[in-house]
Amino acid sequence: MGVGPAIEYVKIPPLSFRLPTADEVNADVALLDRVIARDPNALGELYDKHSRLLFGLILRILRNRDESEEVLQEVFVQTWTRASTYNSALGSPAGWLVRIARNRAIDRLRANTARFRTSEALSAPAKTPGPQASLGEQRLDIQRALDALPPEQRDLIEHAYFLGFSHSELADRFSLPLGTVKTRIRTGLRAVRVHLEGRMSVQ
Structure with missing residues (x-):
């Protein structure tokens, strides 16, 4: 292999x-x-x-x-x-x-x-x-899962995890209540997890 x-x-x-x-x-x-x-x-x-x-x-x-x-x-x-x-x-x-x-x-x-x-x-x-998929394939799976998210969830997750923004900074940047930022990130991450678990179950 x-x-x-x-x-x-x-x-x-x-x-x-x-x-x-x-x-x-x-x-x-x-x-x-x-x-x-x-x-x-x-x-x-x-x-x-x-x-x-x-x-x-x-x-x-x-x-x-x-x-x-x-x-x-x-x-x-x-x-x-x-x-x-x-x-x-x-x-x-x-x-x-x-x-x-x-x-x-x-x-x-x-x-x-x-x-x-x-x-x-x-x-x-x-x-x-x-x-098991290669590491490159795993990262592509994660990117596909992110791409499938609604933009309002994907943008917050990418800013938080790729660019290092805190939730408070994201609330200021996107003019959103802090609770909304946390909810969208949590919902998006849950969707990513479901996507990845589904991929693993068919491998």
Whole structure:
């Protein structure tokens, strides 16, 4: 039975993400405007300001330092080529970069899992899968479960567990009562658990 794609395990500190101030948001918007004008120094300044946070997020998803560094570079290539798509109505530039990093990391994880499945099928077509999914498949199962949640639950869970927001910070950020935040997170996590238990029962 295959053991899945090689994964380098590292100790990852808790990911901390504080809400940017209005001045910080304005400064980042100005940097994006300079990127749109093709100022490479502006891209370097964005990298210096945000790469540590983005790398931590990517590493949490991929669990592989080399691949995380590659994906981080892809994030800033996309920033360079698509800075004009930033929409301030959807959040801060930092939040926009976080979404790009998360999507890039998930795409890489899916591609790795697909390549592994293809390689395993070609090298050992007669073997049947073992009872346990690879770690990559488990993370994809979790992501599928999150994607199936209503946005109001998924957004809160992702901010709490991927970006390190406290429940009180989420209540302020989303303009919700604290009790509503806790209820939505609890309900969403229960749905994720049911999804994962259902997947395990059919393996």
